[in-house]
Amino acid sequence: MDRSEPGDQARLLLARMTTKTSAMEPAIGSGRTGLTIQSMVAGAVSGIRRQGPKGQWLPDLSKQRLLLYLWAGHTSERDRDRLLSSLICEAAGLWPDVWRPVEPGSMRKLLTLIIDEKMNPTICRGCSGKGQVLYRGEWVIHGPCRGLGKYPWGTRRLAELYQVSRKTWKKKYRSRHQFLMNLVNDLESGALRDLREQL
Numbered sequence: 001m002d003r004s005e006p007g008d009q010a011r012l013l014l015a016r017m018t019t020k021t022s023a024m025e026p027a028i029g030s031g032r033t034g035l036t037i038q039s040m041v042a043g044a045v046s047g048i049r050r051q052g053p054k055g056q057w058l059p060d061l062s063k064q065r066l067l068l069y070l071w072a073g074h075t076s077e078r079d080r081d082r083l084l085s086s087l088i089c090e091a092a093g094l095w096p097d098v099w100r101p102v103e104p105g106s107m108r109k110l111l112t113l114i115i116d117e118k119m120n121p122t123i124c125r126g127c128s129g130k131g132q133v134l135y136r137g138e139w140v141i142h143g144p145c146r147g148l149g150k151y152p153w154g155t156r157r158l159a160e161l162y163q164v165s166r167k168t169w170k171k172k173y174r175s176r177h178q179f180l181m182n183l184v185n186d187l188e189s190g191a192l193r194d195l196r197e198q199l
């Protein structure tokens with residue numbers, strides 16, 4: 001198989017993602033070519049594009065950077081900054097009027113929490129993160145975590161990390177945090193969809 005084809009890279013990447021193993025490990029079967037997950041993802045995401053204002057196709061940087069960060073171990077300070085800048089741009093364009101003016105500092109802080117949570121989710125102990133449990137010899141959805149295999153970070157933790165009282169968190173930041181979490185999740189699933197289209 002020619003691993004330089006974007007479709008192959010995307011396929012390998014998606015296979016890796018569904019196994020829920022560490023994104024930092026070298027790619028399976030990479031032996032001879034020595035391709036790592038990092039270079040594989042970089043190749044695969046380069047095909048993720050969006051249409052610009054004049055109809056031209058441009059790299060979709062938010063999605064590309066998100067996948068590189070969440071899935072490919074591109075987690076340097078610089079990668080994080082670039083990702084946050086892209087996400088702030090996205091969010092500012094969609095920010096509801098009631099929350100305007102946009103506060104980039106606050107947005108950055110909230111997005112940092114979201115990226116951190118996605119990198120370090122609270123794994124469900126009941127199913128060890130699998131989202132499924134064996135019941136009478138069959139795999140069934142684990143009810144308590146609704147098959148997600150993880151739990152969202154709680155109000156207490158988020159408020160502490162954001163350095164506000166729980167009351168302030170609930171009153172002002174919780175809804176903004178949820179809005180940004182949805183945005184990041186949408187971008188992530190959109191990026192995965194785009195990858196699949198390359199297959």
Ligand SMILES: [Zn+2]
Pocket residue numbers: 124125126127128129130131132142144145146147148149150
């Ligand atoms: Zn569970």
